[in-house]
Amino acid sequence: METISAASQLFQFIVTGLTVGAIYAMVAIGFNIIYNVTEIINLAQGEFVMLGGLIMVFMHVTVGLPMILAFVTAVLLVTLTGMLLDRLAIKPIRQPSVMTLIIATIAASIVIKGTAMLIWGKSPYDLPAFSGRTPIELGGVIIQPQYLWVIGFLVVVTIGLTLFFNRTILGKAMAACADNPDAARLVGINVQYMVLLSFALSAAIGAIAGMTLTPIALMDYDRGAMLAIKGFGAAILGGLGSFSGAVLGGLLIGLIESLGAGFLLSGYKDAYALIVLLLVLFLRPSGIMGNFEVTKFKRF
Amino acid sequence: MLEIQNLTAGYGAIAAIREISLEVPEGKVVSIIGANGAGKSTLLKAVSGLNNHRSGRILFQGKNIVDMPANRIVSLGLSQVAEGRQIFAHMTVEDNIHLGAYLYYRRSNKREIRDRIERIYELFPILSKRARQISGTLSGGEQQMLAIGRALMTRPRLLLLDEPSMGLAPIVVQEIFHTIERLNREGMTILLVEQNARAALQIADFAYVLETGRVVLHGPASDLINDNQIKEAYLGG
Ligand SMILES: Nc1ncnc2c1ncn2[C@@H]1O[C@H](COP(=O)(O)OP(=O)(O)OP(=O)(O)O)[C@@H](O)[C@H]1O
Ligand SMILES: [Mg+2]
Numbered sequence: 086m087e088t089i090s091a092a093s094q095l096f097q098f099i100v101t102g103l104t105v106g107a108i109y110a111m112v113a114i115g116f117n118i119i120y121n122v123t124e125i126i127n128l129a130q131g132e133f134v135m136l137g138g139l140i141m142v143f144m145h146v147t148v149g150l151p152m153i154l155a156f157v158t159a160v161l162l163v164t165l166t167g168m169l170l171d172r173l174a175i176k177p178i179r180q181p182s183v184m185t186l187i188i189a190t191i192a193a194s195i196v197i198k199g200t201a202m203l204i205w206g207k208s209p210y211d212l213p214a215f216s217g218r219t220p221i222e223l224g225g226v227i228i229q230p231q232y233l234w235v236i237g238f239l240v241v242v243t244i245g246l247t248l249f250f251n252r253t254i255l256g257k258a259m260a261a262c263a264d265n266p267d268a269a270r271l272v273g274i275n276v277q278y279m280v281l282l283s284f285a286l287s288a289a290i291g292a293i294a295g296m297t298l299t300p301i302a303l304m305d306y307d308r309g310a311m312l313a314i315k316g317f318g319a320a321i322l323g324g325l326g327s328f329s330g331a332v333l334g335g336l337l338i339g340l341i342e343s344l345g346a347g348f349l350l351s352g353y354k355d356a357y358a359l360i361v362l363l364l365v366l367f368l369r370p371s372g373i374m375g376n377f378e379v380t381k382f383k384r385f
Numbered sequence: 386m387l388e389i390q391n392l393t394a395g396y397g398a399i400a401a402i403r404e405i406s407l408e409v410p411e412g413k414v415v416s417i418i419g420a421n422g423a424g425k426s427t428l429l430k431a432v433s434g435l436n437n438h439r440s441g442r443i444l445f446q447g448k449n450i451v452d453m454p455a456n457r458i459v460s461l462g463l464s465q466v467a468e469g470r471q472i473f474a475h476m477t478v479e480d481n482i483h484l485g486a487y488l489y490y491r492r493s494n495k496r497e498i499r500d501r502i503e504r505i506y507e508l509f510p511i512l513s514k515r516a517r518q519i520s521g522t523l524s525g526g527e528q529q530m531l532a533i534g535r536a537l538m539t540r541p542r543l544l545l546l547d548e549p550s551m552g553l554a555p556i557v558v559q560e561i562f563h564t565i566e567r568l569n570r571e572g573m574t575i576l577l578v579e580q581n582a583r584a585a586l587q588i589a590d591f592a593y594v595l596e597t598g599r600v601v602l603h604g605p606a607s608d609l610i611n612d613n614q615i616k617e618a619y620l621g622g
Contacts, residue, residue, distance in 0.1 A: 254483065260476070261473050264473040265473050267435055267455075267471055268471040269484075270434070270454070270455040270456050270459075271536070272459065272487050272538075273457075273459045274484075275454075275456045
């Protein structure tokens with residue numbers, strides 16, 4: 086009896102860990118998209134997640150739009166925010182170095198967070214789960230239907246992006262911009278347009294992460310930074326720039342966090358990701374899936 | 386085909402080339418020679434749009450392109466192979482070549498794209514053997530061939546080449562020069578920048594000599610190759 090409950094407890098932690106990890110993975114993927122096109126680490130990535138959640142709550146709960154319509158509107162609005170971020174904070178910088186651009190994204194994140202606080206205040210908001218909250222019980226392990234939505238979206242996003250970047254000329258053109266911006270222009274690629282596209286795409290994915298997360302963990306204006314840190318840890322752990330690495334890194338950090346909080350000290354839940362991040366930076370800066378060539382910061 | 390009038394260009398406040406006028410007639414090979422730092426690359430970058438600190442007039446097929454961004458200029462049929470083989474080093478050879486067709490990469494152009502790729506593999510057979518290789522791992526000569534091949538994919542009518550022989554073994558240099566001659570025979574207009582002045586003058590119709598950002602001499606290549614001053618300064622006596 087004892088052993089069964091310990092085992093089911095372990096599985097419970099694994100299931101929750103994988104779910105949160107899937108969110109981190111989506112945040113990490115958002116980092117990678119922008120990084121792969123520009124070599125910028127967009128530190129406002131977490132704000133896209135926060136906005137996705139809060140706008141979804143606003144559209145669905147406050148305005149009363151049906152779930153699907155609210156979902157689409159929220160994705161579009163956050164995508165637009167991402168594009169504005171590029172046009173207002175990134176593009177106007179005249180002598181861009183990767184460092185100044187990263188600082189610009191920090192500034193933008195503060196502005197977005199402040200605006201969200203003005204609109205929604207400081208209290209957290211709930212969102213109905215996409216398909217109810219009747220848990221599925223599997224051998225003593227409780228699985229919320231929303232967990233499946235989170236994992237499902239991660240799978241769809243990962244497959245979609247992999248096809249986009251490996252199979253379409255537009256995806257390859259985006260990658261070409263980071264590889265060699267001058268050469269990209271010489272084959273006719275409008276580099277600024279590709280940068281805009283990368284911000285749009287990663288904002289959309291951030292929004293999806295936020296909307297699927299909110300029914301599980303609520304959402305408030307202040308959540309962006311922590312999500313960004315976890316997602317960044319996942320991206321580094323997996324190897325900056327690698328999508329499969331982001332998925333692996335995200336799931337691993339989610340698991341470490343969930344198991345660490347469950348079996349060790351729950352008060353240090355948020356510290357585990359940071360510890361992993363530091364360890365990776367010390368021991369293997371190129372991450373699990375990355376090769377060093379890709380991760381070296383060429384323009385610092 | 387290309388007419389440059391009083392072109393000044395540089396970096397920030399410093400002008401690296403001043404008041405350059407130059408003409409590239411259709412179907413010809415025009416060569417620019419000059420010492421290190423004379424401004425040859427700056428001139429080509431100003432024409433292709435990579436350098437946009439420029440003033441003056443650049444007429445390509447009668448159209449002034451001096452205010453156009455690089456990605457628009459290439460769509461008019463002017464393609465530059467930049468100095469130092471600017472390939473997409475993390476991508477495969479195949480992807481590099483496909484990206485050359487970025488501007489017209491549509492299903493309806495599938496046939497044309499396939500034909501052009503075939504032609505490039507015929508010009509540089511080694512590239513077809515390396516098609517799936519990450520291009521950063523190619524040898525210097527192969528990278529140069531890839532850079533030229535990718536430029537040819539952009540449907541150019543005028544090809545700008547910046548030191549295609551740089552750092553290559555004599556036999557590879559010879560192969561590249563043969564290819565340039567062949568492209569020209571088949572109708573391509575070429576503007577060629579070279580340190581290897583002798584080889585350049587041998588295949589060129591006209592040549593310009595650049596010194597500290599200015600044209601100091603120009604004329605038919607056959608005249609320049611026999612010019613005593615040129616012989617001493619650029620052809621090793
Ligand atoms: N990005 C840059 N920023 C500032 N100055 C530059 C830059 N690139 C070149 N220059 C300067 O412009 C001048 C012309 O350089 P350019 O590269 O055009 O010479 P080049 O004739 O191509 O020389 P090489 O034969 O060595 O390639 C040089 O004095 C160089 O120092
Ligand atoms: Mg040069």
